[in-house]
Amino acid sequence: IIENLVKSQMAPSSSSIKSRHVAVIGAGAAGLVAARELRREGHSVVVFERQKQIGGTWIYTDHVEPDPLSVDPTRIVVHSSVYGSLR
Known part of the structure; x- marks a missing residue:
């Protein structure tokens, strides 16, 4: 999905900058x-x-998160929007 999005929606501009291979995390x-x-x-x-x-x-x-104080290093970390209405 991401690769198709990058290819189809993010066409390059004309520029004289040297092209690089870049990873976005x-x-x-x-x-x-x-x-x-x-x-x-x-x-x-x-x-x-x-x-x-x-x-x-x-x-x-x-x-x-099952461990709200973050004591357990093996806990599942949940990063999410606070409100369900932000979908």
């Missing part, structure tokens, strides 16, 4: 904007996202 709002701008400058971009969908903290889940 995270497909949240900032990562997607960074990928778009890098493509516009003519760079080859790959976006890596560990979740199953793009959007970062804008993706809502009602899951909560």
Whole structure:
């Protein structure tokens, strides 16, 4: 999904900047904007996202961390939008 989005929606601009291969870590709002701008400058971009969908903290889940004090290093970390209405 991410690769198709980058290829189809983020066409490079004409520029004399030397093209680079760039990895963007995270497909949240900032990562997607960074990928778009890098493509516009003519760079080859790959976006890596560990979740199953793009959007970062804008993706809502009602899951909560089982260890709210973060004492257990093996806990599941939940990063999510605070409100379900932000979908």
